[in-house]
Amino acid sequence: MPYPQQLKDLMKQVAATRAQRVAQKQSGWHFPFLSLDQRKEMLNHHPDFREEGRREVRVGPSKGYRVAHEIVDLLEARSRVDPDRLDLARVALETDVLIIGGGGAGTSAALLAQEQGASVVVATKLRHGDANTMMAEGGIQAATKGEKDSPYFHYLDVMGGGHFTNEPELVHTLVTQAPSAIAWLEALGCNFTKSPAGRLATIHGGGTSRKRMHYAADITGAEIMRTIRDEARNRGRDITLLEFSPAVELVLDERGHCVGAVLYNLETEEYFLVRAKAVILATGVCGRLHIQGFMTTNHYGATADGVVLGYRAGVPICFLHTVQYHPTGIVFPEQAEGILITEKFRGSGANLCNVDGEQFVNEREPRDVEAAAIIRECSVKGKGVPTPSGKAGIWLDSPMIELLAGEGTVKREFPGKYILLKRFGIDISQEPMLIFPTLHYQNGGLEYTSECTTKVPGLYVAGEVGGGVHGANRLMGNSLLDIIVFGRIAGENAGAYAKQAARPGALTLDHVRRYHQELASAGVGAERIAPMLLPDYTPPDVRGRQLTAQYQGTLR
Amino acid sequence: MSTNATVENLVPIFIMGKRYEVPETFTIMKAMEHTGYKFLRGCGCRGGVCGACSAVYRKAGDYHIRSGLACQTVVEPDMYLAQLPFYPALRQVYDYATTEAAAAAVFALYPELFRCVACNACTKICPMEVQVMDYVAALKRGDILQAAEQSFDCIQCGLCASRCMGELPQYHIAQVARRLAGGKLKPRAQHLADMLAAIQTGRFGDALADLRRADKDRLRTLYEQRELEPEMTGEEWRPQATVGL
Numbered sequence: 001m002p003y004p005q006q007l008k009d010l011m012k013q014v015a016a017t018r019a020q021r022v023a024q025k026q027s028g029w030h031f032p033f034l035s036l037d038q039r040k041e042m043l044n045h046h047p048d049f050r051e052e053g054r055r056e057v058r059v060g061p062s063k064g065y066r067v068a069h070e071i072v073d074l075l076e077a078r079s080r081v082d083p084d085r086l087d088l089a090r091v092a093l094e095t096d097v098l099i100i101g102g103g104g105a106g107t108s109a110a111l112l113a114q115e116q117g118a119s120v121v122v123a124t125k126l127r128h129g130d131a132n133t134m135m136a137e138g139g140i141q142a143a144t145k146g147e148k149d150s151p152y153f154h155y156l157d158v159m160g161g162g163h164f165t166n167e168p169e170l171v172h173t174l175v176t177q178a179p180s181a182i183a184w185l186e187a188l189g190c191n192f193t194k195s196p197a198g199r200l201a202t203i204h205g206g207g208t209s210r211k212r213m214h215y216a217a218d219i220t221g222a223e224i225m226r227t228i229r230d231e232a233r234n235r236g237r238d239i240t241l242l243e244f245s246p247a248v249e250l251v252l253d254e255r256g257h258c259v260g261a262v263l264y265n266l267e268t269e270e271y272f273l274v275r276a277k278a279v280i281l282a283t284g285v286c287g288r289l290h291i292q293g294f295m296t297t298n299h300y301g302a303t304a305d306g307v308v309l310g311y312r313a314g315v316p317i318c319f320l321h322t323v324q325y326h327p328t329g330i331v332f333p334e335q336a337e338g339i340l341i342t343e344k345f346r347g348s349g350a351n352l353c354n355v356d357g358e359q360f361v362n363e364r365e366p367r368d369v370e371a372a373a374i375i376r377e378c379s380v381k382g383k384g385v386p387t388p389s390g391k392a393g394i395w396l397d398s399p400m401i402e403l404l405a406g407e408g409t410v411k412r413e414f415p416g417k418y419i420l421l422k423r424f425g426i427d428i429s430q431e432p433m434l435i436f437p438t439l440h441y442q443n444g445g446l447e448y449t450s451e452c453t454t455k456v457p458g459l460y461v462a463g464e465v466g467g468g469v470h471g472a473n474r475l476m477g478n479s480l481l482d483i484i485v486f487g488r489i490a491g492e493n494a495g496a497y498a499k500q501a502a503r504p505g506a507l508t509l510d511h512v513r514r515y516h517q518e519l520a521s522a523g524v525g526a527e528r529i530a531p532m533l534l535p536d537y538t539p540p541d542v543r544g545r546q547l548t549a550q551y552q553g554t555l556r
Numbered sequence: 557m558s559t560n561a562t563v564e565n566l567v568p569i570f571i572m573g574k575r576y577e578v579p580e581t582f583t584i585m586k587a588m589e590h591t592g593y594k595f596l597r598g599c600g601c602r603g604g605v606c607g608a609c610s611a612v613y614r615k616a617g618d619y620h621i622r623s624g625l626a627c628q629t630v631v632e633p634d635m636y637l638a639q640l641p642f643y644p645a646l647r648q649v650y651d652y653a654t655t656e657a658a659a660a661a662v663f664a665l666y667p668e669l670f671r672c673v674a675c676n677a678c679t680k681i682c683p684m685e686v687q688v689m690d691y692v693a694a695l696k697r698g699d700i701l702q703a704a705e706q707s708f709d710c711i712q713c714g715l716c717a718s719r720c721m722g723e724l725p726q727y728h729i730a731q732v733a734r735r736l737a738g739g740k741l742k743p744r745a746q747h748l749a750d751m752l753a754a755i756q757t758g759r760f761g762d763a764l765a766d767l768r769r770a771d772k773d774r775l776r777t778l779y780e781q782r783e784l785e786p787e788m789t790g791e792e793w794r795p796q797a798t799v800g801l
């Protein structure tokens with residue numbers, strides 16, 4: 001869909017102020033940043049602060065914690081498997097380390113566990129690499145330029161971005177291991193954008209004090225993912241990939257140690273057991289729960305399964321009351337709805353403008369502040385740009401980049417988005433984009449330590465499924481970093497633990513029985529099952545006619 | 557969310573030959589879901605980068621086979637379509653650490669490179685507009701860097717392999733080329749190696765320990781006082797304060 005006439009008319013307001021805004025930018029002027037106090041005030045417009053959007057979870061290790069209804073619905077739900085019907089004596093596969101989730105964290109973990117001499121099974125829901133990691137565009141942070149940057153400044157930026165709520169130990173590990181994460185990827189053949197002499201290109205991201213965002217054109221995550229996936233495939237003798245085989249329950253032994261998982265073959269609809277000496281949860285996030293009705297940038301399998309599995313096995317959750325809405329998701333054309341427009345556009349100079357073509361916020365505020373400002377502009381202030389489907393959006397003035405950095409820059413620096421919107425008849429080097437915040441990142445998750453261990457012995461956590469390192473708000477570029485740093489640590493530690501650990505005891509699903517009892521006594525969740533595995537986009541009328549189809553949650 | 561479009565003009569499409577009516581503004585993916593399909597395969601990132609949802613189609617009265625990603629391609633009236641979520645292609649195992657970044661190594665892994673007859677069917681089918689035949693040609697000439705560059709936007713959907721007369725697994729070969737280019741042909745970053753060494757010798761230990769001890773108020777103050785690298789400067793910029801460096 002090209003822009004209809006109505007939007008083309010409104011767009012003229014942006015074009016009218018463009019020359020002046022470009023001149024200001026060139027003169028070094030920028031729209032004032034908010035002070036810490038003003039930020040706090042602005043955050044009242046963020047969805048996290050809508051009390052009616054959440055409720056207390058009434059069961060499990062973090063009982064009493066208020067999180068989004070959509071997440072509580074999954075925590076207050078029964079298992080997909082009936083513990084009395086599953087024969088625990090029939091083990092389909094044995095391995096040293098079982099990794100659940102084949103994204104960036106899981107794949108890094110697989111490589112490091114293998115290097116410990118462990119046999120590895122990676123069970124993943126869709127194909128290997130069908131994951132949020134593949135989608136990351138903007139970049140990965142690390143302080144690699146010692147003449148102006150160091151882990152010290154990176155630490156301050158991470159803490160400030162997270163509103164000083166982050167777990168210091170985790171942050172310390174993140175920033176001090178960051179350069180070695182980049183070096184590891186470089187040595188594996190990952191093509192970061194660099195000068196002919198080998199100097200890595202770095203730019204700013206929201207909330208960075210130094211330019212430390214490394215990137216591989218505008219497909220940084222894909223380049224990282226396909227590189228480490230290729231390496232995992234080369235080590236196929238020790239690393240077995242099970243695709244279309246999501247985990248639906250963890251298995252413990254009588255001492256409460258994690259010793260495997262129940263997997264579900266999505267295609268043949270069989271449940272089967274994998275027994276392991278150590279298990280790593282690396283399942284990523286929750287975007288497809290569409291919290292508070294928001295559109296999302298996340299991949300098809302982002303349904304918070306890992307949180308459900310870990311929580312039932314006894315791992316508390318933290319920071320899950322905060323969810324990151326990326327400030328700039330496409331709101332028109334509708335077919336591309338929710339798709340992320342990387343922060344790099346703003347980093348390269350594109351302003352945000354309201355329906356009158358005015359700036360209302362600096363384009364490099366931390367994400368939560370930026371998103372809150374956009375939501376406020378569209379709701380309270382009524383200055384959003386109306387879309388044909390009755391929503392509201394804000395202009396992201398990409399043509400500015402051409403004026404600031406020269407003709408052809410948009411096409412060269414943002415080939416992915418340029419082609420995408422060109423297909424819809426929109427030329428983003430000439431016309432601004434229409435955006436609105438989109439559900440993007442799960443700041444919180446399962447509690448884990450800087451060694452990736454959890455309350456449950458034998459169970460490790462890595463990547464976005466965990467919470468704490470980013471506090472209440474993650475900065476761009478720190479989560480690709482997070483998954484490489486903590487993915488590697490989890491793999492190394494789980495591998496070593498598996499090689500040393502004594503043979504685990506008898507398998508049980510008693511924790512599931514106990515959880516079911518707890519649900520029953522709280523009087524909740526009898527009608528729901530979790531994990532969700534896949535979202536359901538079947539229209540209600542079609543679903544109503546599927547009389548012969550049996551639904552297990554969202555799956556038929 | 558995805559399927560709440562205001563009821564609008566419906567157009568007929570043919571999913572594997574069977575007729576359905578779907579809203580004209582939908583992508584192939586949303587249109588299929590609209591009709592009641594539930595994806596297991598053939599759906600991944602929903603954002604045009606993972607290569608899970610490649611679709612092939614032709615238009616009414618036209619024999620040309622076209623391709624697109626189901627999550628990115630808008631339906632057209634009388635489109636005949638199918639998905640190709642998987643296509644078999646031989647991927648060779650290689651030991652990256654010991655593989656030499658030389659043409660001979662690539663030829664040894666994939667001798668079928670030379671079965672390419674330069675028909676260009678691969679380039680024509682590529683949903684990402686990658687010049688597939690050109691990078692294959694570059695590899696035949698032994699130009700790994702060029703092949704890495706030209707294949708950079710590849711999403712490894714496998715459509716090229718599905719059309720190839722010479723039965724090449726183009727996208728697997730390109731992956732080897734990119735890794736050899738990235739890790740072995742392009743120079744490593746010296747500043748990165750320097751930083752690793754600095755961390756190893758504990759250069760930032762005291763400064764970081766100081767931050768770890770700081771209470772929230774002091775952290776806030778330090779945060780607000782950070783010297784910000786200006787946006788429009790180049791690599792030459794240096795901060796004034798040396799604390800933490």
Ligand SMILES: Cc1cc2nc3c(=O)[nH]c(=O)nc-3n(C[C@H](O)[C@H](O)[C@H](O)COP(=O)(O)OP(=O)(O)OC[C@H]3O[C@@H](n4cnc5c(N)ncnc54)[C@H](O)[C@@H]3O)c2cc1C
Nearest residue numbers: 101103105131132133136138139247284463464477479480
């Ligand atoms: C569009 C987009 C752009 C982004 N851009 C950036 C960026 O520029 N910089 C940055 O730092 N970060 C970025 N991020 C965030 C970053 O990509 C993610 O935080 C990170 O990749 C998460 O990695 P992960 O390995 O934890 O999870 P994922 O990569 O999502 O992998 C999780 C895997 O687990 C699988 N899985 C889920 N449930 C189960 C189950 N029950 N059983 C088995 N497998 C399961 C999933 O299918 C998936 O394959 C972006 C995210 C998105 C969505």
